[in-house]
Amino acid sequence: MMAASGKLASFRLPPLPTVGELIKLYNLRAEKQLSQNFLLDLRLTDKIVRQAGSLTDAHVCEVGPGPGGLTRSILNAGAADVLVVEKDTRFIPGLKLLSEAAPGKLRIVHGDILTYRMDRGFVANISKPWEEDPPNLHIIGNLPFSVSTPLIIKWLENISNRSGPFTYGRTRLTLTFQKEVAERLTASTGSRQRSRLSIMSQYLCTVHNCFTIPGRAFVPKPKVDVGVVHFTPLVQPQIQQPFKMVEKVVRSVFQYRRKHCHKGVEKLFPEAHRAELTQEMMQKADVDPILRPTELTIPQFRALVNAYAQLCTQEPGLVNYEYREELKLKHLARKRNMPMDTVMDTQGSTPQSPLQPC
Numbered sequence: 001m002m003a004a005s006g007k008l009a010s011f012r013l014p015p016l017p018t019v020g021e022l023i024k025l026y027n028l029r030a031e032k033q034l035s036q037n038f039l040l041d042l043r044l045t046d047k048i049v050r051q052a053g054s055l056t057d058a059h060v061c062e063v064g065p066g067p068g069g070l071t072r073s074i075l076n077a078g079a080a081d082v083l084v085v086e087k088d089t090r091f092i093p094g095l096k097l098l099s100e101a102a103p104g105k106l107r108i109v110h111g112d113i114l115t116y117r118m119d120r121g122f123v124a125n126i127s128k129p130w131e132e133d134p135p136n137l138h139i140i141g142n143l144p145f146s147v148s149t150p151l152i153i154k155w156l157e158n159i160s161n162r163s164g165p166f167t168y169g170r171t172r173l174t175l176t177f178q179k180e181v182a183e184r185l186t187a188s189t190g191s192r193q194r195s196r197l198s199i200m201s202q203y204l205c206t207v208h209n210c211f212t213i214p215g216r217a218f219v220p221k222p223k224v225d226v227g228v229v230h231f232t233p234l235v236q237p238q239i240q241q242p243f244k245m246v247e248k249v250v251r252s253v254f255q256y257r258r259k260h261c262h263k264g265v266e267k268l269f270p271e272a273h274r275a276e277l278t279q280e281m282m283q284k285a286d287v288d289p290i291l292r293p294t295e296l297t298i299p300q301f302r303a304l305v306n307a308y309a310q311l312c313t314q315e316p317g318l319v320n321y322e323y324r325e326e327l328k329l330k331h332l333a334r335k336r337n338m339p340m341d342t343v344m345d346t347q348g349s350t351p352q353s354p355l356q357p358c
């Protein structure tokens with residue numbers, strides 16, 4: 001279709017029942033269990049979609065479309081191929097109506113985003129080499145709070161090994177989170193909200209906290225406000241070690257977020273060698289042990305993870321050592337009035353167990 005200017009006219013959905021009318025039509029009461037809080041104001045859904053950048057001819061995966069408010073904004077923004085993944089069957093008829101209004105543009109999957117294989121969801125020729133610009137593929141979603149944190153951790157791990165949605169390249173994400181989670185994801189060094197999530201997201205992505213949506217904008221109104229966060233995977237992750245190792249070090253350091261950082265580092269090592277290995281790791285990393293976890297920069301975390309990786313190469317048993325497991329065994333030994341060795345035997349720990357002095 002040509003517009004008067006001679007340019008291709010952009011796609012607009014034809015007149016449809018409003019999202020509010022659809023909800024009434026299909027009697028779509030929000031299910032608390034599925035964290036359903038709907039956005040009915042299309043100006044607001046348009047604003048979320050604008051944070052993704054240009055969607056002209058884009059491929060988009062929308063997480064949890066529900067009654068389809070955000071989906072309408074994505075289609076109106078010019079996306080060519082929108083794949084929606086929705087867990088609740090009650091929304092499927094309303095989404096089918098939308099699909100008929102946008103022929104060939106909307107694909108509906110009834111499924112769970114936590115298990116959906118997005119690497120099979122799109123045609124391979126949209127892929128872009130990792131080092132180049134991101135592909136014209138976006139993930140957008142007003143996420144259920146109950147899934148948002150496990151989902152972003154899963155996707156961050158996918159970014160680190162270029163799997164799932166990132167088999168196509170540096171796929172960008174525009175997602176909503178509970179406001180506090182959005183603040184943690186984007187918190188800078190030294191800020192009150194700096195946490196494990198800040199390091200895990202920022203070592204892999206450029207992360208931007210776009211704007212906050214007040215809880216009253218949703219139906220029903222949640223108890224919290226909501227933040228919209230945009231992620232672009234980095235060409236070069238700021239820490240080049242396996243995701244699980246980064247996660248382990250970062251989790252351990254933030255275990256004692258108000259204490260000096262060496263306190264959390266200590267818990268990476270079995271008791272028998274804790275003091276000397278902590279000192280060695282801090283020295284190798286050249287990080288001041290009395291900094292607080294919130295004061296550490298990403299390069300300092302990189303130095304800590306690299307130092308830990310070196311120690312694990314020198315002493316391979318270390319990599320499997322888990323402080324919490326040791327605590328559990330100690331607790332069990334005390335409860336059963338048994339020596340630790342016996343408890344370890346009954347629990348299937350071998351003599352090569354990382355709990356042995358190394």
Ligand SMILES: C[S@@+](CC[C@H](N)C(=O)[O-])C[C@H]1O[C@@H](n2cnc3c(N)ncnc32)[C@H](O)[C@@H]1O
Nearest residue numbers: 036037038039064065066087088112113142144
């Ligand atoms: C917060 S509501 C948002 C609905 C809609 N996108 C909007 O903005 O009005 C979350 C949606 O995600 C769906 N959902 C919940 N868990 C899901 C999962 N694991 N996989 C896919 N969809 C899910 C819910 O059924 C619901 O439709």
